[in-house]
Amino acid sequence: MAETTTANPPVDFRTEPAGYKHWKLTFDGPVATLAMDVREDSGLRPGYELKLNSYDLGVDIELYDALQRLRFEHPEVGAVILTSGKERVFCAGANIRMLGQSSHAWKVNFCKFTNETRNAIEEASSESKQVWLTAVNGPCAGGGYELALATEWIVMADDGNTAVSLPEVPLLAVLPGTGGLTRLIDKRKVRRDRADFFCTTEEGVKGARAVEWSLVDEVVPRSRMPETVTQRARELAAKTDRPRAARGVALTPLARTIEGDRIAYTHVRCALDRRRGIAEITTAAPAAPPSDPAAALAQGAAFWPLAVARELDDLILHLRTNEEQIGLWVFRTTGAADVVEAHDRLLLGHQGDWFLREVRLYLKRVLKRIDVSSRSVFALIEPGSCFAGTLLELALAADRSYMIDGTRPGEPTPPATLRLTAANFGAYPTINGLSRLAARFLKEPGRVDDLKGRVGQDLDAAAAAEAGLVTFTPDDLDWEDEVRQALEARAAFSPDALTGMEASLRFGGPETLETKIFGRLSAWQNWIFQRPNAVGPKGALQVYGTGERSDFDRRRV
């Protein structure tokens, strides 16, 4: 199997509309249209053609960028029509040759990113009030249908040719990789026996049956598609609470330097320790917050919470995709807790402000990326740090945290403290819908209410341990040894076992569409992506398109 991730230059997730190869974004007042029009010859990697509006990671990076810009740069948009720019096909899903030549890690990471983008589409609809709908104007298969499933309304052409389908099982011996099975059952609540038939039927379902089975919301003659879709979009846009006349915030190019094993942004920097497989990630607080929402808006992309969200987002995607051997991410912070708390007050104190809402939602998404990353995450809380409010979420997202009890020998910096702010009590729910504090104290939910009384206090190591906010608090004499041993022990374990363990321990409590997708569906997909029936020399994914027939081991596991 070609090792796509190592033989090629690193993937860059930064792009902008002027550079889009595969999407066309147009605007008509409160309605935007995002048309998929994939350039066959512009795959991210050599070796495959993106036929029939099929996609690879490069196509999805542009989709993610478009989604972000629609939210930040276009406050006036209340509805987004997702459709195809091709005449005869909506979308054939993920490119099969690309999957066939990709490493296991590449496939899994690709599916994770595409899943996160579809979840962000749903969040745009439900929380940003920028509601997505789909115009299925041609055959819509696999990942194409999964894209439609992530939107709130699906209109399909009734033309004898257009159908929705999930042909992965019969055609490729893998699962739909982007939440399709979960959304069929748990979002659209398709009856499971019908879903079973649908998912084993290459040609899919069209026309009235697709509506009766709840696979799409309406079918209309092809001639009436534009009119119907526009009308639905206007109806949805009319319900938005986004401001019609506000100025958007331009997501200006993100400054990043990579020099050797150091990656630096404005507020976030990262040092890679390749020998030990560790990334040390430090987030810095800024000097002072803007005085009010108008001042924050005037800062635009330089507004610290937005800048930090963008920097961490890019870093996480970079590390996941380009640094597979770095298995442990260690989070540190530096700066003044007061400034972080002041930003939190600004972010959360103006619930009607569209821009501040977007920034908070973006931070939420970035923190959730950490939750679902297949990397161990530790937080180190040291003198000079500012784990307060939004930045404290990094420590609460960690698998484990260490806080030094005392000062470092010979250093004048006062002992480390933590600080809770209002941001820790629901602003950034994790994928199970709970705040990280609530998820932490499943056994004693009353502790969360108690902690509300401590908002704004500086908690030293003893107080933080007593409050249950940190895992271990070694004193200054033991600190270096204990932390070093913990990092080295972690780095020595089997990466796969850690991934499975962390995925199992991170998502306690209630389940949501997202936990089902990342916790369960992804695990089955990962398993199948390892099975010879899919990826062996005679596996369905390998022989697809060669004319050869796949040869299955018939034993059920």
Next chain:
Amino acid sequence: MAETTTANPPVDFRTEPAGYKHWKLTFDGPVATLAMDVREDSGLRPGYELKLNSYDLGVDIELYDALQRLRFEHPEVGAVILTSGKERVFCAGANIRMLGQSSHAWKVNFCKFTNETRNAIEEASSESKQVWLTAVNGPCAGGGYELALATEWIVMADDGNTAVSLPEVPLLAVLPGTGGLTRLIDKRKVRRDRADFFCTTEEGVKGARAVEWSLVDEVVPRSRMPETVTQRARELAAKTDRPRAARGVALTPLARTIEGDRIAYTHVRCALDRRRGIAEITTAAPAAPPSDPAAALAQGAAFWPLAVARELDDLILHLRTNEEQIGLWVFRTTGAADVVEAHDRLLLGHQGDWFLREVRLYLKRVLKRIDVSSRSVFALIEPGSCFAGTLLELALAADRSYMIDGTRPGEPTPPATLRLTAANFGAYPTINGLSRLAARFLKEPGRVDDLKGRVGQDLDAAAAAEAGLVTFTPDDLDWEDEVRQALEARAAFSPDALTGMEASLRFGGPETLETKIFGRLSAWQNWIFQRPNAVGPKGALQVYGTGERSDFDRRRV
């Protein structure tokens, strides 16, 4: 890797206390004690010794038998003490050499069965009011601790030597295979950072910290263990609603014949079609029901619902373990719906009856085994069948059902009908806690209430389709072709893709400890059981005990 399942004689799940090699079951009024005392030289397969009270499938088959007999043969028992019969160890978990030499399918199937048994222990505590507790009287590692986690109270000796641990990740590069991670987080609600530390610490946690972290419920000096455990058991037994003076029902030896490709019990028979990979399973209704609960009790193991539960249970376990290449189970029924409905009335009409409750709970467990089996399940509803009430659950458990609309050409039997009884509305919740009807109509919960009005009616194909109870209703002319094509298409798909797809479609709606264990944890475990870091030539599971060090691929997936 040795293919344990094919080179050896079939596994027989039937046993009885006189034949136990590994467990000692004793009684003291309302308290039973089940002591694990594994015979090292009596592994189910050659090639490993069951040292340190470690277990293999043979040990677990006896545990399952003991659990069943405690429930049916000992109505007087209200509490069960699980402990070790060895001096120096409680239980070291699943035998590692056994796992190392087992095929992937064997490992996965072994974990599934052990999981089901632990779930049945929890059901005994919560629904049979026969509450299990554990006396941890020596080191308790991996699967040993997972056994303890399945009980409602854990007392641990505080002797400097006894600890609980889940050393799978650091020691073997696999996950705890029997629900340990899920029960830590979702049952005992251990804080996730502490769980993270605990699961990466070979030596485990003992003494006061084990209580503080909620890993056990109490620690007591070794000298006070017997007295404390007995007292806790008596307290738990005092709360039971089981009758002190009732006579138990002996689970007499289960009659089964296997001749070539035919397996026959009294009421259930099975024909294997090895060429197509299909098992055709027919369940027959009996002649007439007993008149009242006393008459049912007098029938004992011959009481039809109990006999059917035992026969289906044994057949499912046999097919899962010994017939890996049979990927599709087709359920049929034969007999009179009136008799099935009369049995349902008896089963459900006497809520205070301990025996009828046990029979219902057993049927519930058997139906759940179907839900979590990695086999496709179809139901064929034909003239002469009796898919009514309890037996209708077989059709509702199926991935898909076909009901013939009309009679078979040239046959005098009247057209097939279905019949709902009270048993379809909550008597047999599936693993997500919903009735199969409620899980079927997630989109339209009101339909379940509507269907209550049709209890007792014979629904022909048109009515059954209208009610949403069957998938397809081909007429008599199309029946043979349509069913044959559906069976053959199913048999041609990749077994792995079907397993992942079915696991994703079967468990919509709410989540429980069980859905998390079978839907998510098992999928991660399956994945890891495929990864070279665990099972490759240098994988941790393979080199364990050889003195060699495992050599990990450090890339994170």
